Amino acid sequence: MNDPARGSTKPERLRRRADYVAAAKGRRLTTPVFTLQGVERRADGTEQSGPRFGLTVSRKVGTATERNRVKRRLREVLRRMAGDPEGSPGRSRFDYVVVARRDVLSAPFDRLAVALADAVRSLHEPRRDRRRPPPHPPAATD
């Protein structure tokens, strides 16, 4: 029961395995410290309208202690991003999943915050250099 007028600073979370599977099939953007996945949410019964974020920290990242620390740092970044007066870069009705790499442990906190905000924005920009460059000059489809 958050007050919508006040602007909730609590970011919505992904808590279902199905949501994670769906996000993995969406857009993808890789940075040195993490991989960001995102997909437009399918209409479901929930009344959540804002962006939702999920975290994936596999055993490859480190021990349980290190994995917990990675998740806490990323959660703090998300919390600050949601409370940003200039507005969160995350789009409404969009699900994001941050797949962490080990460098999240050691990266400076400020750099981490900037990197994630940039990554969210970049995810929605049209990818003009896709992996398959067109053999002919593309006829401006969009």
Added chain:
RNA sequence: CCAGUCGGCCGGACGGCCGCGAUCCUUCGGGAUCGAGGAAAGUCCGGGCUCCACGGAGACACGGUGCCGGAUAACGUCCGGCGGGGGCGACCCCAGGGACAGUGCCACAGAAAGCAAACCGCCGGCCCUCCGGGGCAGGCAAGGGUGAAAGGGUGCGGUAAGAGCGCACCGCGCGACCGGCAACGGGAGCGGCACGGAAAACCCCACCGGGAGCAAAACCGAAUAGGGGCGAGCGCGGCGGGAAACCGCCGCAGGGCCGUCUCCGGCCUUCGCCCGGGUUGGUUGCUCGAGGCGGUCGGCAACGACCGUCCCAGAGGAAUGGCCGUCACGUCGCGCUCACGCGCGGCCCUACAGAACCCGGCUUACAGGCCGACUGGCAAA
């Protein structure tokens, strides 16, 4: 003071801003309280709890444990003691039922590896001799040599040479009796000495052990397919069952769906209510317990009894955090000081590590620091 042994404990503190989880309160703005570890870890043992299996008892198989006594819910844990070894010592380390119940093994070397035997060798007798020695039957095991181990050791006597053949001491075996709950210790006396090692090769003996695990398990339960019951309904033809009502199967027609139309193909076959099933999800299990702390008493101790007091994480893609000050601590440099130490600046600004049903242990990881008991030196008294 130096060197060392053992045991126990802590493992940053305070504060600011912004946050997270649970519970309670709320005037719905918010507020209050509590919120990781000694290992939460590895999952190696032992229990509680849950489900499954199971009539009792025994036998067999498999696995585990293995000196004795005690502690405990239980243990492979803990405490006390026994045996062997190491250390000047405090203390530490190692092994711990049985080798006349049986089978097998003891590499290499060596003549011989488990029952006594004899390669070199020693001894006297007989025979031969080219006088160097050789041969035959016999008596030996001291010496040499091999080995982890060769069937007691040393000395004296003894002898042809030798031999526990005799004697002394040591070792070894049996052992009345004594101490101890016991493991075990002591030991009069007896025995001329046999009975080698390894049970981590198998094995024998004693004791213990059903299986799976909170993703256990219980409850609530949308949708869909299929199932059951009741009531009403049920075009045509064929076959089967039945006394009939009716039921089952096949074909045709109609309808619906696969898939928007045609062809073709496939699937389904009325309606209502209830039961049942239990997937996504939700709730419970979920934290008051062989519990923490303090005290008294019993016990060498592990531990136990009693009294008082406290409530001390309960998440579920998983809370206990992010950023920053100040101060400790450590370390480095510089300066002052005979020295203890003090001041300034820099660095690290902390090790191992994060509860997931709960307890008792074990094992492993761990920066730095603190306390206690004891031992051996040196100095002082």
